[in-house]
Amino acid sequence: MSRDQLLRDIAARHGTPFYAHFLDDVAARIDTLRTVFGGRFAISYAVKSNPARELLRWLNGRCDLLDVSSGGELQHALDAGWPAHTLSFTGPGKTRKELELAVSRFGGAGDESGEVVLESVDEAQQLAQLARAAGKRVRVLVRLSPTRVPPGFGDTMAGKPTAFGIDEEDLEASLRAIVSLQDALHLVGFHAYSGTQCLKPMAIVENYRIFIELFLKAIALTGCKPEKLIFGSGLGIVYHEGQEPLDIDIIAREINPDLDALKQKLPDTQLVIETGRYLVGEAGVLVTRVLRTKDSRGSRIGICDAGINHHLAASGLFGMAIRRNYKMRNISADGPAAGSYQLSGPLCTSIDVLARGIALSRLEAGDLIVIGTSGAYGATASLGRFISHPPVGEWLIDSDGVVSAN
Ligand SMILES: *Cc1c(COP(=O)(O)O)cnc(C)c1O
Secondary structure, X not given: OOHHXXXXXXXXXXXXXXXXXXXXXXXXXXXHHHHHOOOOEEEEEEHHHOOOHHHHHHHXXXXXXXXXXXXXXXXXXXXOOOOHHHXXXXXXXXXXXXXXXXXXXXXXXXXXXXXXXXXXXXXXXXXXXXXXXXXXXXXXXXXXXXXXXXXXXXXXXXXXXXXXXXXXXXXXXXXXXXXXXXXXXXXXXXXXXXXXXEOOHHHHHHHHHHHHHHHHHHHXXXXXXXXXXXXXXXXXXXXXXXOOOOOHHHHHHHHHHHHHHHHHHOOOOEEEEEEOHHHHHHHEEEEEEEXXXXXXXXXXXXXXXXXXXXXXXXXXXXXXXOOOOOOEEEOOOXXXXXXXXXXXXXXXXXXXXXXXEEEEOXXXXXXXXXXXXXXXXXXXXXXXXHHHOOOOEXXXXXXXXXXXXX
């Protein structure tokens, strides 16, 4: 059965709107990363990009590690069968409760425990206190925030005032303060993630070189023999017509020698590439039905049953500097573009617009519209409770076309 037929079947049987995630495509991305980097990197999946329970279960055993960004995600990961030692816990605003959870799940089990990624000295001090009170020692990584992010990243978290990580400018004093807590915190490595959604391979290469230099500086300052160095990947994906996919072969060709040189200096260190959208973004779609159409002042508008309550990102209101249409298709009518339309959601607000001037084969009530590149930052990053519509469905489709609900 073709994928479109499968989507039409799900719509007919279970209703719309829904997300569908094609697990084959996720598997292919994991394979690509393993192949091009030749095993130099372990793969860590950033849960926040798509925390679907069944997806986390499916990923267990397929990628190596998980990055969680909240106590809730930590718990989801454990519930999905991931052992604590495969988890790293990032986030600049971890609460006392979350740190306590990390101490109880991660602390005291030596190498078999996960890591808290420290984002500040203050957090380190609070975690140390909680670890001491529990009579435990917690494994930690320190997140470093470089002074510079190469141009080409769609979204940046370094090189400017930022909530994330230890600024390179304060490296020495901050690391000294963290090392002084070693009775309670076991420093096992470093982490950097300073930008994402980059489609320029050489900018990503340059970014990794910045990371390597900063990691080596931090290692020299602390005397840490790192077990782990995490590279926040920055790998971008194709959201819009006309975007060129990232050429990952160029990245690998350029950076693999640098990784080999790093390995030579640090033979016992695991290098980790951490990514969310690259693995799941293009593997997922949102399917929405056109509830009715309206011809309004020269424009034909399709009013859909999914809006920013289900897919905020498609509206351009999440992580996009300039609003551009996601790739969309009408799977109820074959054929070339017959017109250019606006697609709105069902919500009573003018910002609930999924597309403007989108070319489709037609636009009629009842048609099914498929929105591409919706596997990351979809339902989870939307305004789900706004205007009290039912939650969006979510389906996972495996290689045999078998569908399971999340
Ligand atoms: C969000 C996040 C990621 C994943 O980012 P993508 O753009 O989805 O690849 C990786 N690492 C950390 C620490 C994050 O917060």
